Amino acid sequence: MESLLRFPGNKQLKFLRVFSIAVLASICVSFVLSQYLWSPPVIPLSGGETTVSNRTHQGFGQPAPNLSEKELALHIEGDRAFEATFVTAPALVNAGLGPLFNNSSCVACHVGDGRGMPAKGNLLVRVSLPVGHSVGANQPISASGTNKRQSSLFASQPQASVTLGNAPPVPRLGTQIQDQAVFGVKPKADVEFEFQEQSGTYGDGQPYKLRSPVFKITLPDGKPLPNNVLTSPRVPPPVFGRGLLEAIPEKPLLPLPTLMTTIETGFQVSQIAYGMYARKL
Amino acid sequence: MGSRPILLFSIGTSFFVIASLLISSCGSSDAPSATVSSGTSNVAATDVKFDPQILNDFVDKVVIPNNNLFAERAKALSQAIDGMVKSPNDETLKNAQKAWFGARTAWEQTECFGFGPADSLGYDGSLDTWPINETDFKAMLKSGQSLTADSVSKMKETEKGFHVIEYLLFGNEKSRKHTDLGQRDLKYLQLLGADLAKVASDLATSWSKGIEGKPAYREVLATAGTSDNKVYPTLQAGAEEMVQGMLDSLDEVANEKMGKTFEEKAPKLAESRFSFNTLTDMKSNLQGSQNVYLGSFPDANTSGKSLSAFIAQAKPDLDSKVKAEFKSAMDAIDRIPDPFEKAILDPKAADSIKTTQAAINAVRETIEKQVKPLVVQS
Structure with missing residues (x-):
């Protein structure tokens, strides 16, 4: 009896020993396996080391995280200039606004360094005459990438605040309507707009509604903008990312x-x- | 005999492997399905979840009471100006100046939640554009151009708001006498006061009830992470916005308002130089950030569940550190001699300014590198 009783006891001990080793080993194996199989996948960064992880209203305004101290100082300097509000000279700080302008700071249009809104004070209107309107309009863009005809047109039109490729500027308006001015100066035009809604039906019978802006541009003499002037309303584009090209x-x-x-x-x-x-x- | 232990071993192993895989897969369903590796943070996330109540209380116990107090004080400023316009004398001027300080203190505490309506609906620009366009509004005052509520509302942001009112009430270096102001100046001042009160009221409404057909920003932020919230698709995105607001304000105080003005030894860069209030402005900004962290607005005796409580639960030492760093920054700024416009030129005050700048940057860095990752990864 004793031996019979002892024998199963020994067997159970051996059994337990093997079983507990199995448990320990399985814990190790499953730990390794679970690490391998169940760790969340890592998403590659779209901008490499320059990727910014920031989902707030300041997301577009963040410097790349891998800038050196010197580069960061440069970024901050540029950022402050972009955010600075300019005023009419003479002034102690930021003098030099006007006499004509669209806004008194960069960031006022490019809200949060991102895209501006189709709203007064954000969008602006570019204007030109039809291509071919003036002499030399068909002159091709030169090999160096600059348009000589446009350069000379631009030089002869001090009102033109931006070049528009080979589109001829409009006399007295230039290429961009500056609808604001310092005190005592008349803006080039008054720009107002409202949205109109158009209804229609797709081929399959589903109805749709389209919203489009209708502009009312009035010249300083009270007359509307002549019909032959081409207009192009622009929403301010986002401004981040130029540094990637520069890099x-x-x-x-x-x-x-x-x-x-x-x-x-x-x-x-x-x-x-x-x-x-x-x-x- | 030999095969039995191996069989047992295999059964045991298989059982535990399967069990543990099941357990780990169940556990991972709550975890984010993917992580984005970040170059900036190496702070390990904790198990403590960000409580949505913190965002609710941030808007209800900090933002809204602060905006309401500002709206009240802006109205009081407008009324004090009315009193001064009615009978311009030393006493009414002093009352109006006092009311300006009161409104200013409430406003500067809101700076760290200047996102949302203050930014996108242009209220911040209408209230607090700097610098002001002295050349233009002085020319306007000299001209015969009509002065009405409508003409003032159409003026450039640099010709209205706090700092134009400040210039008219205090003059250069707080030298204004009531006799300096003519009828047109007074009329302009009165219209600017009314405009400021109107914008302040609109700002308060935009958060609490919504304005111009837009939903209340209170709802937008407090419902971060709910399925129909397009602005803040996750709770963490809303929480990150709250933290980012503090970071921006602390950065601006330490490195622009204080730093740049001091480095360039340029009183002309001091934001409230007409009233010599720049130092108080900065103290209010700092107080505002601390209010957000502690989830309270002492000026209205309101408080709720705070970011501080969340951090204390996740990492008690970090919460103590942030609180201590806020206190050091507050103590340091209190040691800068007033007015700041003169302190920047005084070699004896230089240390107090440098110490304060470093102290504000210290709390900013702790929030950026340690607090923010915990919030974002919660």
Whole structure:
């Protein structure tokens, strides 16, 4: 009996020993497995090291997180200038507004460094005469990327605050309606707009509604803008991301414009006011 | 005999592997399905969840009472100006100046929740644009142009709001006498006071009830993370907005209002230089950030569940650290001699300014690097 009783006891001990080793081993194995199988996947960053994780109203205004101290100081300096409000000279701070303008700071249109709204004080209206209106209108864009005809037109039109490719500026209005002015100066025009709604039906019978702005532009003499003037209302675009283009070093791009390289690589390099970029042909 | 332990081993292993996989998969259904690796934060998330009540109390116990107090005081300022216009004398001027200080203190505490309507509906610009366009409004005052509520509402932001009123009430370096102001100046001042009171009231309404057909911003923020909330798709996004507001305000105080003005030794850059109130402005900004952290608005005796309570639950040491750093910053700013416009030129005051700047940046950094990641990852 004793031996019979002892025997199962020994067997149970052995059983327990093996079983507990199995439990420990399985815990280890399952821990490793669960780490491997159940850890959440890591999403690759769309902007690499420059990716900003910020979902607030300041998201577009954040500097890239990998800037050096010097680069960050430069960013802050630029950001302050972008946010600075300008006033009519003479003034102790930020003098130099006007005499004509669209807004008194950059950020007033490019709200939060992002896209502005289709609202008064944000959007603006670009104007031009039809291409071909004046002599030399069909002159092609020069090889260096600048339009000589446009440059001379621009120079002869001091009112033109921006160049619009080969679109001829409008006499006395230039290329962009500046609807604000400092005290004592008349703005170039008064710009008002309202939204109209159009109803219609798709081919399958489903109804739709379309909202579009209708502009009322009045010149200082009280007359409406002549019909032959082309208008293009613009919503302020977001302004973040230029630094990414700027961060591309010029050196590897510079040998590209030669004819051979262009054919071999299929890239064309263009130089613009803010830096340089390569375009796939 | 030899195969039995192996069999047992296998059964035991399989059982626990399956069980543990089941357990871990159940557990992971609550966790985010993916993580975005971040270059800025290496703070491990804790298990403490951000309580939606914190956002509710942020709007109901901090933002709305503060905006309401500001609206009341802006109305009181407008009335004090009316009194002064009715009978301009030393006493009525002093009353109006006092009312300006009162409105200013309430307004500057709202700076750290200047997002939402204050930003997108242009209230901040109408109330507090800096610098002011002295050249233009002085030319306007000299001209015969009609002065009405309508003409004032159409003026540029640089020709109205707090600082134009401040200029008219205090003059350069607080030197205004009631006899300096002519009838047109008084009329302009009166219209500006009424305009400020109207905008302040609209701002309060935009948060509590909604304005111009837009929903109350109170609802927009307090319902962060609910399915039909398009502005804040997650609770954390709403909470991050609240934290970002503090960060922006602390950064502006330490590095622009205080830092830049001091570095350039330029009183002309001091925001409230006509009334010598720049130091008080900055104290109010700092107080405002602390109000957000503590979930309270002492000027109206309101308080609720706070960000501080959440941090204390997640990391008690961090909460103590933030509170201590706020206190150091408050103590430091109290040691800067008033007015700030003169202190920046006084070599004996330089240390107190540098110490304050460092103290404000310290609490800002703690909130940015330690508090914000806990909120975002909660």
